[in-house]
Amino acid sequence: MNETVIETRNLTKEYRDFWGKRKVLALDGLDLDVCRGEVFGFLGPNGSGKTTTVKLLLGLLFPTAGYAKVLGQPPGSVEANQRIGFLPEESYLYKFLNAEETLDFYGRLFKIPGAERRRRINDLIAKVGIEHARKRQLKEYSKGMARRIGLAQALINDPEVVILDEPTSGLDPIGNREIKDLIIDLKKRGKTVFMCSHLLADVEDVCDRIAILFQGKLEVIGKVSELLTEEGVINFRAQNVSAKAHEEVRKILSEDGSYIGVEKASKSLEDLFLKVVREKTAGIAAADEAGESGS
Amino acid sequence: MHGVLAIARVTLKDALRKKVLFTVLFFAVVLTAVSGYLPYVTGEERIRQASRVCLSGIGFFGMIVAIFLAAASLPDDISRKTIFTVLTKPARRWEILAGKILGLGYVLGILLAIMGALSFALIHFWAWEVGPDSSGLPRLDGNKFNYAKAVEYHGLTLGLSAPMIESKRAIASGFDRVTYHFTGLGRERFSGGKIFTQVTLFSHSWALDPVTKEGTAGLVVTNPTTGESESMQFGAGPLQPVILGFKKPLVDNSGAVDITVLRRLPTGSYSAMASSVAILSQPSGYTVNFLKVLFLRYAQYMVLVFLAVAASTFLTSTVSTITAIFIYFTGSLVEVLRNQAMSLGTAADIFTMAQHTHAEAAPGELTGATWFANMLLRDFYLGISVVFPDLDYFDLGARVSQNQYIQNSMIAYGLLYAAAYAAIAFACAWLVFSRKEAE
Numbered sequence: 001m002n003e004t005v006i007e008t009r010n011l012t013k014e015y016r017d018f019w020g021k022r023k024v025l026a027l028d029g030l031d032l033d034v035c036r037g038e039v040f041g042f043l044g045p046n047g048s049g050k051t052t053t054v055k056l057l058l059g060l061l062f063p064t065a066g067y068a069k070v071l072g073q074p075p076g077s078v079e080a081n082q083r084i085g086f087l088p089e090e091s092y093l094y095k096f097l098n099a100e101e102t103l104d105f106y107g108r109l110f111k112i113p114g115a116e117r118r119r120r121i122n123d124l125i126a127k128v129g130i131e132h133a134r135k136r137q138l139k140e141y142s143k144g145m146a147r148r149i150g151l152a153q154a155l156i157n158d159p160e161v162v163i164l165d166e167p168t169s170g171l172d173p174i175g176n177r178e179i180k181d182l183i184i185d186l187k188k189r190g191k192t193v194f195m196c197s198h199l200l201a202d203v204e205d206v207c208d209r210i211a212i213l214f215q216g217k218l219e220v221i222g223k224v225s226e227l228l229t230e231e232g233v234i235n236f237r238a239q240n241v242s243a244k245a246h247e248e249v250r251k252i253l254s255e256d257g258s259y260i261g262v263e264k265a266s267k268s269l270e271d272l273f274l275k276v277v278r279e280k281t282a283g284i285a286a287a288d289e290a291g292e293s294g295s
Numbered sequence: 296m297h298g299v300l301a302i303a304r305v306t307l308k309d310a311l312r313k314k315v316l317f318t319v320l321f322f323a324v325v326l327t328a329v330s331g332y333l334p335y336v337t338g339e340e341r342i343r344q345a346s347r348v349c350l351s352g353i354g355f356f357g358m359i360v361a362i363f364l365a366a367a368s369l370p371d372d373i374s375r376k377t378i379f380t381v382l383t384k385p386a387r388r389w390e391i392l393a394g395k396i397l398g399l400g401y402v403l404g405i406l407l408a409i410m411g412a413l414s415f416a417l418i419h420f421w422a423w424e425v426g427p428d429s430s431g432l433p434r435l436d437g438n439k440f441n442y443a444k445a446v447e448y449h450g451l452t453l454g455l456s457a458p459m460i461e462s463k464r465a466i467a468s469g470f471d472r473v474t475y476h477f478t479g480l481g482r483e484r485f486s487g488g489k490i491f492t493q494v495t496l497f498s499h500s501w502a503l504d505p506v507t508k509e510g511t512a513g514l515v516v517t518n519p520t521t522g523e524s525e526s527m528q529f530g531a532g533p534l535q536p537v538i539l540g541f542k543k544p545l546v547d548n549s550g551a552v553d554i555t556v557l558r559r560l561p562t563g564s565y566s567a568m569a570s571s572v573a574i575l576s577q578p579s580g581y582t583v584n585f586l587k588v589l590f591l592r593y594a595q596y597m598v599l600v601f602l603a604v605a606a607s608t609f610l611t612s613t614v615s616t617i618t619a620i621f622i623y624f625t626g627s628l629v630e631v632l633r634n635q636a637m638s639l640g641t642a643a644d645i646f647t648m649a650q651h652t653h654a655e656a657a658p659g660e661l662t663g664a665t666w667f668a669n670m671l672l673r674d675f676y677l678g679i680s681v682v683f684p685d686l687d688y689f690d691l692g693a694r695v696s697q698n699q700y701i702q703n704s705m706i707a708y709g710l711l712y713a714a715a716y717a718a719i720a721f722a723c724a725w726l727v728f729s730r731k732e733a734e
Contacts, residue, residue: 015734055734059382059383060379060383060732060733061734076382078385078386078387081384081385082385086379086380088380092375092377092378092379093377093380094305094308094377095375096312105301105304105305108297109301109381109385109386110384110385111297111298153380
C-alpha cells in the first residue's frame with residue numbers, strides 16, 4: 001500500500017505564447033504521492049490545472065520545472081505507457097471506427113496477441129455495457145456510450161494505473177453509478193486510480209484520498225474520511241422514534257450542552273432516481289417476458 | 296512495428312471514410328470522356344493522346360490526394376485530440392509518423408492501382424479501335440520506338456538510331472550480299488525475350504518474283520559473339536521499313552548485331568541500305584514501360600507525402616497543404632532553374648559577362664555589382680534546385696506515350712532520389728514531433 005506509483009516534485013507548467021512570453025502559470029510546484037491501490041481524487045474548479053497535471057503525468061506536456069514519475073518511469077515513456085490506462089476528458093476516439101475496431105486498434109498498439117486481444121475486447125464491451133452497439137460507428141454514440149467505450153479503451157491493457165479525467169461527465173445517474181462501481185472494482189483488484197473531477201459527490205463516493213487544486217497550487221490533500229469529519233459532531237440514526245423517547249434524548253443532550261438539532265433523514269436524490277428507474281426497467285423486462293411466453 | 300501497422304490501418308480507414316476513392320470515379324469519368332474523343336486526332340496519335348491524358352490525369356489526381364491527405368492527417372489527429380489516446384499508448388512517436396505515412400502509402404497505392412488499371416484498359420481499348428499498324432503489328436505490344444525522336448532524347452534513352460550507332464551506310468547495287476555491323480545498342484533492352492529489329496532497305500524493284508512468289512531478298516540477323524542467327528525473306532514494297540521479329544537474343548552483350556542482306560534471286564536490280572537499326576520494345580515493352588511510369592509516380596507521391604507530413608508537424612493542415620502545393624509547383628520548376636543556373640556558368644564567366652555588359656552600357660562602372668547580382672541569382676537558382684525535389688524527374692508519362700523505352704537505371708536513380716528526400720523529411724518530422732506538446 002505504501003509503494004508510490006505516481007510521484008511529482010515541484011511539478012510546474014507555464015504556458016507561453018508564440019514569442020515565449022509567459023501567458024499563464026497553470027501548475028505551480030506540485031508535490032504529490034499516490035500510492036499503489038488507492039483511488040485518488042484530484043479536485044479543483046475549472047482552469048485550476050487538473051488537466052494540465054494529467055497531461056504532464058502522461059507526457060503529453062513537458063514540465064517547465066520539476067518532474068513527474070509514473071511507476072518509476074518518466075511520463076510518456078513506452079515503459080510507463082505500457083502499464084497506464086487513460087480516459088481523457090472527452091472520448092477522443094476515431095469516430096469512424098466501431099467499438100470493436102476501436103478496442104482492436106488500441107489493443108494492437110499494446111502488441112496484445114490476437115486471441116487475447118479478442119477475449120479482452122469481448123470482456124470489456126460486456127463490462128462497460130455497450131454490447132448492443134459493438135458494431136456501430138462511434139459517431140452514432142451518445143455521450144454516455146462514448147464515455148463507456150472511452151473507459152474500455154483505457155482498460156484494454158489491464159493497466160496498473162488508471163488515469164481518469166472527468167470519468168462520469170455526461171453520464172446519466174445509472175451510467176454514473178456503473179462507472180463508479182467499475183472504479184471500485186478496479187480498486188478491489190489492486191489497481192491505482194487517479195481521477196480528476198468536479199462532481200464532488202462522485203469523488204466522495206469512491207475516493208480514498210483527495211487533493212484540491214486552486215489556480216495551479218495544491219491547497220488541501222488528505223483522506224476523504226478525515227477531511228470530511230466534522231470535528232466533534234456525531235449523527236444518531238433511529239427509526240420510528242416515539243415522541244417520548246425523542247423528547248428524552250433531546251433533554252439529556254441539552255443538559256449535556258451538546259445538542260445541535262434534529263432533522264429527518266433523507267435519501268440521496270441519486271438513490272431515489274436509481275430506485276425508480278430500476279423498478280421501471282424490471283417492470284418492462286417482466287412484461288416483455290410475459291409477452292414473449294404468451295405469444 | 297505493430298504500432299506502425301495499427302496506425303497505418305486506421306489512417307487507411309480514415310481515408311476511405313473520407314471517400315477518397317470517389318476521386319477515382321471522377322477520374323474515370325473525365326478520362327473516358329476526354330481521352331479518345333479529342334477532335335482531329337486519328338490513328339497512332341489517338342493512342343498517344345489517350346496515353347497522355349491518362350498519365351497526366353494520374354499524376355494530377357494522385358498529387359491532389361497525396362497532398363490533401365498527408366497535410367491533414369496529423370493536424371486532424373491533433374485537432375480532434377485522438378492524438379491523446381494514441382500518444383498515451385506505448386507507441387513511440389516515430390512509429391506514429393511512420394504509421395501515418397505507411398497508411399497514406401496504402402491509400403495512394405490503391406488509388407494508383409485502380410487509376411493505372413483503368414488507364415491501361417482505356418489505352419488498350421483505343422489501340423484496339425485504331426487497329427494494327429502498317430506492318431501488321433499490334434499497336435502497343437509490338438510497339439516501335441520512334442528513332443527520329445530518340446535522337447532528340449538521346450541523353451535520356453538508349454542509343455537507338457543511326458547517328459548514335461556505328462553504322463555502315465553502304466549502298467550496294469546488284470550485290471550478292473552485304474553485311475552491316477551495328478554497335479552501341481546497349482544491352483539493357485535485350486535481356487531475353489523476343490526482340491524486333493527494324494532495318495530500312497531501299498530497292499528499285501522490290502517485289503515478289505511473279506513466277507516463284509519468292510521474296511527478292513533475304514535478311515539474316517546474327518549475334519556476332521555467339522553466331523546465333525535467324526533469317527527471313529521479304530518482298531515488301533519499295534522504301535518500306537522492314538520489321539522483323541526474332542526470338543533469339545541477337546544483340547550480343549556488347550550491344551552489337553550483324554545484319555546481312557542477301558540477294559535471293561539473280562534477276563532484278565536493287566540496293567539495300569541498312570542505315571539504321573532500331574531495336575523495338577519487347578512484346579511486353581509497353582506494359583513494362585507503363586508499370587515503370589506508375590512506379591516512379593508512386594515515388595513522387597510518396598515524396599510529397601513525406602514533405603507534407605513533415606510540414607504538418609509544425610504547421611496547421613491548411614498551411615501545410617499550401618506549403619505542399621508550393622513545393623509541388625516549385626519542384627516542377629527545378630529542372631528549368633537548374634539549367635538556368637548552369638547557363639550562367641562559373642564565377643569567372645559571370646564576371647566576364649558583367650564586364651561585357653558594362654563595357655557597352657556604362658564603361659568602368661558597376662561591374663562588381665552586376666557580377667554580384669548575377670552570382671546571387673545563380674546561387675539562388677542553384678539553391679532552389681537543391682532544396683526542392685526535382686518532381687519533373689518522376690514524370691515519365693511523356694515517354695510512354697511516345698513509346699520511348701524507360702531504363703531501369705532511371706527508375707533506380709529516381710527511387711534513390713526519392714528515398715533521400717523522404718529520409719530528410721522524416722528526420723525533420725521526427726525532430727519536431729518528438730518535441731511537440733499535445734495541448
